[in-house]
Amino acid sequence: MKNRLVVTSGIAVMILSTATFAGPREDLLAQYAAAANARGFSAVRGQALHTQSFSGGKPDTPSCTTCHGKDTRGPGRAPSGKTIEPLAVSVTPTRYTDPAKVEKWFKRNCTEVLGRECTPQEKGDWLTFVITQ
Amino acid sequence: MRIPHRPLAIGLVTLAFSALILARAQAGDRHFFSPVADPLVKEECGGCHLAFPPSMLPARSWQRMMGELDNHFGDNASLDPATAEKIRSYLIANAGDAAGQRYSSKLLKGVVAGAAPQRITQLPKWVSEHRKVPEWEWRHKDVRSKANCVACHTAAEQGYYEE
Numbered sequence: 001m002k003n004r005l006v007v008t009s010g011i012a013v014m015i016l017s018t019a020t021f022a023g024p025r026e027d028l029l030a031q032y033a034a035a036a037n038a039r040g041f042s043a044v045r046g047q048a049l050h051t052q053s054f055s056g057g058k059p060d061t062p063s064c065t066t067c068h069g070k071d072t073r074g075p076g077r078a079p080s081g082k083t084i085e086p087l088a089v090s091v092t093p094t095r096y097t098d099p100a101k102v103e104k105w106f107k108r109n110c111t112e113v114l115g116r117e118c119t120p121q122e123k124g125d126w127l128t129f130v131i132t133q
Numbered sequence: 134m135r136i137p138h139r140p141l142a143i144g145l146v147t148l149a150f151s152a153l154i155l156a157r158a159q160a161g162d163r164h165f166f167s168p169v170a171d172p173l174v175k176e177e178c179g180g181c182h183l184a185f186p187p188s189m190l191p192a193r194s195w196q197r198m199m200g201e202l203d204n205h206f207g208d209n210a211s212l213d214p215a216t217a218e219k220i221r222s223y224l225i226a227n228a229g230d231a232a233g234q235r236y237s238s239k240l241l242k243g244v245v246a247g248a249a250p251q252r253i254t255q256l257p258k259w260v261s262e263h264r265k266v267p268e269w270e271w272r273h274k275d276v277r278s279k280a281n282c283v284a285c286h287t288a289a290e291q292g293y294y295e296e
Contacts, residue, residue, distance in 0.1 A: 058207075080182040081281030105180075107211060 022095045025089075025131060031099075035120035049122055056115030061099070064113060064126075072121025072133040088133035096127060166240075166290040177212060178220065183282055183289055185253060187227035189240055193249040195224035206251075222238045254279040 010071070022030075029041065040127035049069070051061040060079065061067065067084060073091045076084035085092045096102050110118035166186035169175050176205050178184045187195065189196040199221040202210045210242070212220070230239045241258035244250060253259055263279075270276060 077277075079228050079278070081275070081277040081284055082182050101176075111209065 008112075024099055025127070028099050028102060029124055029127060032120040036124055039120075039121060041124040041128040043125070043129040043132050046125035046127070049118075049126050050129060054114045057113040058115075061112050063094065064109065067109075071074065072130055081132035087130045088132050089133060096131070102127075147268050148180060157240075158231065164294045166294060167227070168290060171220075173216065174220050177216060184281055185282075186292060187224045188229045188231075189253045189256075190206050190228060190250065191230040191241060191244065192225045192228035193247070195228055196247045198251055199239070201222065228240065252280075 033041070050064045050068075050072075053131055055062065067078055068087050071086075072088040073086050075086055076085075085095075086094065089095050105124055106118055109123075110116065152236050168186055169179065169184040175184045198205070199217055202212060202217065209216075229238065240253075240256060240258050250256055266285075271279060273284075277284075282294065286294045288295070
């Protein structure tokens with residue numbers, strides 16, 4: 001009886017703490033981690049993906065930085081000339097809070113740049129990079 | 134004797150001022166195209182470029198464009214069918230040839246009946262309005278594309294396309 005109570009309150013505390021600390025960004029990362037077999041994410045790998053030039057996608061958009069700019073804290077620019085808000089969460093706090101939006105743009109932009117969709121590992125790395133910017 | 138003059142003067146100035154504002158607002162109306170009011174359309178059609186006012190193209194244009202989003206000027210702008218359908222109805226209901234769109238009919242002047250132009254920037258009227266814009270200006274690093282209306286019409290997001 002006493003043991004049951006300890007276990008139950010333990011679970012309650014765990015649920016409460018996830019409810020307090022996990023936002024949509026953390027949920028997304030957890031989702032990518034599950035799909036990527038939890039190798040762990042790295043901001044350094046994320047940055048490499050962000051700045052690397054690929055040849056598999058469209059020739060005029062070889063890199064994420066083509067549109068988003070080299071500085072994650074500064075604005076980017078779409079090919080049509082429209083300004084894109086900075087990617088860094090420290091500058092644009094509303095970023096990556098709508099999972100459907102994040103997924104939609106990963107799909108579009110990875111295809112555009114790499115010529116294929118990004119893997120959960122790549123998405124997790126990239127997200128870790130911009131969240132810590 | 135002097136005292137009554139002041140309220141009268143103030144009244145006249147106020148009147149002249151509001152007439153001026155009224156005149157400006159009316160002049161502005163000629164270049165006004167209601168911006169997209171629907172948050173969904175703004176979000177989905179305003180990420181890569183300005184969410185263009187639906188009144189700038191006829192309904193047939195939007196109908197065709199919404200059916201070819203997977204090849205949208207070389208980009209894949211696909212949406213899930215339910216979202217696409219909502220956006221399509223909004224664009225068509227507010228299209229340039231829908232009832233009550235007085236000013237945009239001017240922009241649509243010269244469009245061949247039944248045609249479904251896909252570019253605002255290729256409408257005959259748009260081309261003639263911009264014929265005086267020099268070539269170097271289109272290529273300027275802050276413009277880049279004719280579709281970047283905001284670069285020159287700074288209040289385009291609010292619907293105003295003045296010089």
